[in-house]
Amino acid sequence: MVGPTLDAIVAAKAEAQADLIETPVLPLTSARWDGILPDCAGVTVKLELFQQAGSFKARGALLGIRHLTAAQRAAGVVAASGGNHALAVSWAAQAAGVDALIMMPKATDPARIAGCEALGATVRLHDDMAAAFAAMNAAAERGRALMHPFEAEHMVLGAATCGYEYVTQAPQVDTFIIPIGGGGMISGMACAIKQMRPDARVIGVEPFGADSMSQSFAAGEPVRIDRVATIADSLGAPLAMPLSYGVARAYVDDIVKIEDRAMLAAMDIYQNVLRITAEPACAASLAAMIGPLKEDLSGRQVGIIACGSNISLARYAALMAAL
Structure with missing residues (x-):
């Protein structure tokens, strides 16, 4: 299967x-x-x-955050996205009381950045999506739970x-x-x-x-x-x-x-x-x-x-x- x-x-x-x-x-x-x-x-x-x-991203983000261990919840989550996944992770994290760090490209629609921040997430901007992904992976290596936008x-x-x-x-x-x-x-x-x-x-x-x-x-x-x-x-x-x-x-x-x-x-x-x-x-x-x-x-x-x-x-x- x-x-x-x-x-x-x-x-x-x-x-x-x-x-x-x-x-x-x-x-x-x-x-x-x-x-x-x-x-x-x-x-x-x-x-x-x-x-x-x-x-649709809300479906997977909700399931992912619900299945975190207690230690992962305490460490917070990190994601990289130019929009939909970032908003979904921010929403699911806020609902679960989990800290969310979102890496986004500088060219991201400002409304999406504001949306993540309104949901309590911390947003960091990077030169492009490749740099945002690299920052996401680095934050995961430092202990945050990785919320990959699709490979999960x-x-x-x-x-x-x-x-x-x-x-x-x-x-x-x-x-x-x-x-x-x-x-x-x-x-x-x-x-x-x-x-x-x-x-x-x-x-x-x-x-x-x-x-x-x-x-x-x-x-x-x-x-x-x-x-x-x-x-x-x-x-x-x-x-x-x-x-x-x-x-x-x-x-x-x-x-x-x-x-x-x-x-x-x-x-x-x-x-x-x-x-x-x-x-x-x-x-x-x-x-x-x-x-x-x-x-x-x-x-x-x-x-x-x-x-x-x-x-x-x-x-x-x-x-x-x-x-």
Whole structure:
């Protein structure tokens, strides 16, 4: 068995359900979607942006902090992130009374920094994500409990509870389109989906400028890419790592790549049709469905995920100005 078992996923969902939101699944049946959606049997979107701390990351962060030992709680936790994971760890740590140290790149949206600080976390800024990760690892070596943004069993398990929910809420869906950053979300969701619906297709989505998982699939092992270049900072992992790569490789059927401009167009659609202010990663599934996958989805019941929306209005406006 690669990844968490279905029994473990069900147990994790039961353990955390009092503190998490079972986010809604919305069928995209309004006439306002006419001419946008592919010619498929149906489309639903799981609105995980309404999760605690604004993204799916809250699931894994909560499980990780709940499972700390007494000594680890006393030492505090450390994480590196440009946004969603940072906010999730800050939220889960505050709820548990655990001190949180968050390493973030200097280019991080100021609203995300302020959000972490409002939740009681200490934020330290670094030149870039690589420097933030190095600082995270150094703090862990000095004794803090490491809360890695994707390469951790609790992160995969947390994402698996999202996949379990989706299949339970929308059992008709036979094709799931899931964004890929470091691989924590797609590995966990795919693991749950395939155990519940072995015949379902799971398709990952990466920006062309952050395609570490695509390159890893091609190489047959986790690889690091030379450069990250995408507006989707939540999908900007510079490498794949053994755990999340291994689980994803076992359950993901295919990966497609999308341009940044396609995410901007999908963000605009979410705003105009659902009145959702989506960050780029949040719009990636929609962008892939109406873009490179559009001709392959005929007759399918498609499920996409709006995975998070931690973006300031200033950052959103700056991005949309380029559309």
